[in-house]
Amino acid sequence: xxxxxxxxxxxxxxxxxxxxxxxxxxxxxxxxxxxxxxxxxxxxxxxxxxxxxxxxxxxxxxxxxxxxxxxxxxxxxxxxxxxxxxxxxxxxxxxxxxxxxxxxxxxxxxxxxxxxxxxxxxxxxxxxxxxxxxxxxxxxxxxxxxxxxxxxxxxxxxxxxxxxxxxxxxxxxxxxxxxxxxxxxxxxxxxxxxxxxxxxxxxxxxxxxxxxxxxxxxxxxxxxxxxxxxxxxxxxxxxxxxxxxxxxxxxxxxxxxxxxxxxxxxxxxxxxxxxxxxxxxxxxxxxxxxxxxxxxxxxxxxxxxxxxxxxxxxxxxxxxxxxxxxxxxxxxxxxxxxxxxxxxxxxxxxxxxxxxxxxxxxxxxxxxxxxxxxxxxxxxxxxxxxxxxxxxxxxxxxxxxxxxxxxxxxxxx
Amino acid sequence: xxxxxxxxxxxxxxxxxxxxxxxxxxxxxxxxxxxxxxxxxxxxxxxxxxxxxxxxxxxxxxxxxxxxxxxxxxxxxxxxxxxxxxxxxxxxxxxxxxxxxxxxxxxxxxxxxxxxxxxxxxxxxxxxxxxxxxxxxxxxxxxxxxxxxxxxxxxxxxxxxxxxxxxxxxxxxxxxxxxxxxxxxxxxxxxxxxxxxxxxxxxxxxxxxxxxxxxxxxxxxxxxxxxxxxxxxxxxxxxxxxxxxxxxxxxxxxxxxxxxxxxxxxxxxxxxxxxxxxxxxxxxxxxxxxxxxxxxxxxxxxxxxxxxxxxxxx
Numbered sequence: 001x002x003x004x005x006x007x008x009x010x011x012x013x014x015x016x017x018x019x020x021x022x023x024x025x026x027x028x029x030x031x032x033x034x035x036x037x038x039x040x041x042x043x044x045x046x047x048x049x050x051x052x053x054x055x056x057x058x059x060x061x062x063x064x065x066x067x068x069x070x071x072x073x074x075x076x077x078x079x080x081x082x083x084x085x086x087x088x089x090x091x092x093x094x095x096x097x098x099x100x101x102x103x104x105x106x107x108x109x110x111x112x113x114x115x116x117x118x119x120x121x122x123x124x125x126x127x128x129x130x131x132x133x134x135x136x137x138x139x140x141x142x143x144x145x146x147x148x149x150x151x152x153x154x155x156x157x158x159x160x161x162x163x164x165x166x167x168x169x170x171x172x173x174x175x176x177x178x179x180x181x182x183x184x185x186x187x188x189x190x191x192x193x194x195x196x197x198x199x200x201x202x203x204x205x206x207x208x209x210x211x212x213x214x215x216x217x218x219x220x221x222x223x224x225x226x227x228x229x230x231x232x233x234x235x236x237x238x239x240x241x242x243x244x245x246x247x248x249x250x251x252x253x254x255x256x257x258x259x260x261x262x263x264x265x266x267x268x269x270x271x272x273x274x275x276x277x278x279x280x281x282x283x284x285x286x287x288x289x290x291x292x293x294x295x296x297x298x299x300x301x302x303x304x305x306x307x308x309x310x311x312x313x314x315x316x317x318x319x320x321x322x323x324x325x326x327x328x329x330x331x332x333x334x335x336x337x338x339x340x341x342x343x344x345x346x347x348x349x350x351x352x353x354x355x356x357x358x359x360x361x362x363x364x365x366x367x368x369x370x371x372x373x374x375x376x377x378x379x380x381x382x383x384x385x386x387x388x389x390x391x392x393x394x395x396x397x398x399x400x401x402x403x404x405x406x407x408x409x410x411x412x413x
Numbered sequence: 414x415x416x417x418x419x420x421x422x423x424x425x426x427x428x429x430x431x432x433x434x435x436x437x438x439x440x441x442x443x444x445x446x447x448x449x450x451x452x453x454x455x456x457x458x459x460x461x462x463x464x465x466x467x468x469x470x471x472x473x474x475x476x477x478x479x480x481x482x483x484x485x486x487x488x489x490x491x492x493x494x495x496x497x498x499x500x501x502x503x504x505x506x507x508x509x510x511x512x513x514x515x516x517x518x519x520x521x522x523x524x525x526x527x528x529x530x531x532x533x534x535x536x537x538x539x540x541x542x543x544x545x546x547x548x549x550x551x552x553x554x555x556x557x558x559x560x561x562x563x564x565x566x567x568x569x570x571x572x573x574x575x576x577x578x579x580x581x582x583x584x585x586x587x588x589x590x591x592x593x594x595x596x597x598x599x600x601x602x603x604x605x606x607x608x609x610x611x612x613x614x615x616x617x618x619x620x621x622x623x624x625x626x627x628x629x630x631x632x633x634x635x636x637x638x639x640x641x642x643x644x645x646x647x648x649x650x651x652x653x654x655x656x657x658x659x660x661x662x663x664x665x666x667x668x669x670x671x672x673x674x675x676x677x678x679x680x681x682x683x684x685x686x687x688x689x690x691x692x693x694x695x696x697x698x699x700x701x702x703x704x705x706x707x708x709x710x711x712x713x714x715x716x717x718x719x720x721x722x723x724x725x726x727x
Contacts, residue, residue, distance in 0.1 A: 006490070006519070013516045021504060217500030221558075223469045224494040225517040227486060397470060 014234025060092035065127035071096040073155040103127035188335040188362035196328040202243040210305035228389035274362040291377040292354035302388025331355035350380035417481035420600035427474035437624035450618035490519035493567035503547035514561030572603035622713035639700040646694030
């Protein structure tokens with residue numbers, strides 16, 4: 001058997017062990033269904049926030065202190081304008097209040113709380129007359145005041161024009177052959193974010209796998225039989241298999257759920273069509289997810305191999321995560337201009353390259369840069385694995401008491 | 414590659430950890446088909462030597478040949494190894510653990526599983542085939558790991574302190590297993606600091622102390638380093654008896670021990686009888702490996718000073 005085939009076999013043996021040891025456990029189900037838990041909490045949080053928003057709007061009023069004709073004209077304008085924003089951003093209910101003297105003083109008294117009834121407060125008051133309107137508002141309610149001002153302007157314009165008949169516009173959706181520039185930008189950002197989210201969520205698992213071998217002292221058996229590079233790669237591939245299983249499961253679920261989306265939302269998603277075409281983009285997205293996982297996983301693996309306790313693992317993982325977030329930020333910034341210097345930089349820098357190139361696939365046609373990029377990223381995976389294995393060999397294997405390389409950096413003397 | 418006459422050759426192996434030369438020029442030649450012991454006190458450099466031979470760590474100086482291969486990895490599938498620090502995945506079943514270790518060395522999983530069941534049965538662990546490692550006792554887990562290191566029927570088996578942690582029954586099982594593997598044609602290289610096992614098993618042995626090889630030869634040659642010991646029991650003992658006995662004589666209860674004089678013991682016995690001490694008991698004993706080991710290691714310590722490792726300026 002050639003050395004390559006022997007190493008491949010050993011790598012796959014270790015990958016298989018790690019995959020089965022992870023997947024065939026009850027804990028894996030918890031991991032697999034973690035997104036449901038996350039989604040549930042997000043929904044609960046979203047409902048809470050929506051309730052809070054609606055509750056605030058329900059407990060506020062906009063008040064008109066105008067002559068009766070003016071108040072009717074403004075109420076009619078409110079009826080026209082209120083349909084524009086969606087329910088969550090709808091302004092508070094508008095009420096007309098009888099004028100009892102100095103409207104400015106009356107408005108101040110209302111805003112000061114004297115006009116509040118049953119816990120309902122006044123956000124803004126339109127007073128005076130339509131030909132010289134004044135809007136008074138409480139601090140923090142500037143948007144409500146601007147809404148009242150817009151109503152006053154609308155009512156005054158309608159009155160000046162002699163109340164022409166208003167035609168009801170027809171809404172017509174037009175199917176476009178080519179995606180819009182905005183749609184491409186959105187799909188580029190979506191690609192960057194998708195890979196970032198998946199790798200952030202999944203690659204962290206790799207960090208503790210070498211600690212398992214060290215704690216169980218299995219590493220000596222592995223190191224005697226298998227080159228450390230094969231051990232590292234095998235562990236990485238094993239956990240990548242777990243990640244692929246996870247993505248395949250949820251990808252299937254989400255793709256089926258997409259059939260139940262409302263028509264407009266489906267059409268909106270179609271606007272996200274990537275520049276290289278849907279089929280090649282799907283393949284490239286999968287490839288960049290793989291390289292992003294392997295790149296980040298190889299670093300996590302190398303870092304985790306140096307640590308001997310969970311506390312050390314967490315301490316050492318944090319800087320890697322911060323770097324990953326930084327790479328995501330840079331790749332996102334470059335996604336809208338894939339030929340700009342920032343984008344080119346992030347496409348070349350190995351840690352940000354998968355994100356940035358996924359964004360490029362969404363924004364620009366042309367496949368050959370992706371072949372080069374994938375090759376470039378795989379070279380760096382090999383480099384990270386080799387460096388990680390060497391650090392492990394020198395820092396941990398040569399002596400049970402030897403300090404890891406990162407500790408020796410800070411050792412005195 | 415495999416036609417090399419020796420299973421293992423180590424030539425001037427050196428390993429430094431920082432400024433310490435933990436292994437300081439060790440030479441070993443292990444004949445094929447032999448049971449070879451590497452003996453030495455704690456911290457002598459035995460484990461580091463074995464790890465260098467197996468390629469787990471690289472020597473700073475020197476060369477090694479394993480089953481004819483200049484790099485140990487090239488002979489990896491024909492080597493079995495039981496490390497000093499035992500390690501298995503606790504969640505794995507015994508059968509799977511053995512098959513996994515075989516798979517690392519090139520044995521296919523199905524064959525590994527089948528052999529594992531047979532070997533566990535033969536080792537008296539048939540009931541534990543599908544038990545998880547975490548449910549086994551320490552000794553049973555150790556036997557499982559040992560079986561895992563030989564499941565692929567290697568040509569060379571390296572065992573680092575294989576008897577430590579085993580009860581007498583399992584020690585006997587292990588000795589039987591080592592002899593069976595030798596009969597199969599395998600070469601066995603093991604380290605220990607328990608002389609009884611080495612004396613019973615080894616065809617040849619090396620004593621390492623202070624990172625250096627201090628002796629190499631057969632068990633008989635090691636025992637031959639010391640002259641025979643005389644154990645003499647007189648009818649009675651008084652102060653004058655010590656003057657008649659050799660200068661190295663030491664009292665041990667009713668008996669006295671001393672080295673067999675170079676000129677023989679007949680003259681001494683004649684004088685003792687004439688002085689009225691008589692002979693209540695007399696034995697001439699060959700020193701065991703234990704005594705030879707203590708002497709070799711003691712001489713090494715005396716030569717190296719109080720430390721058991723050789724230290725040099727960096």
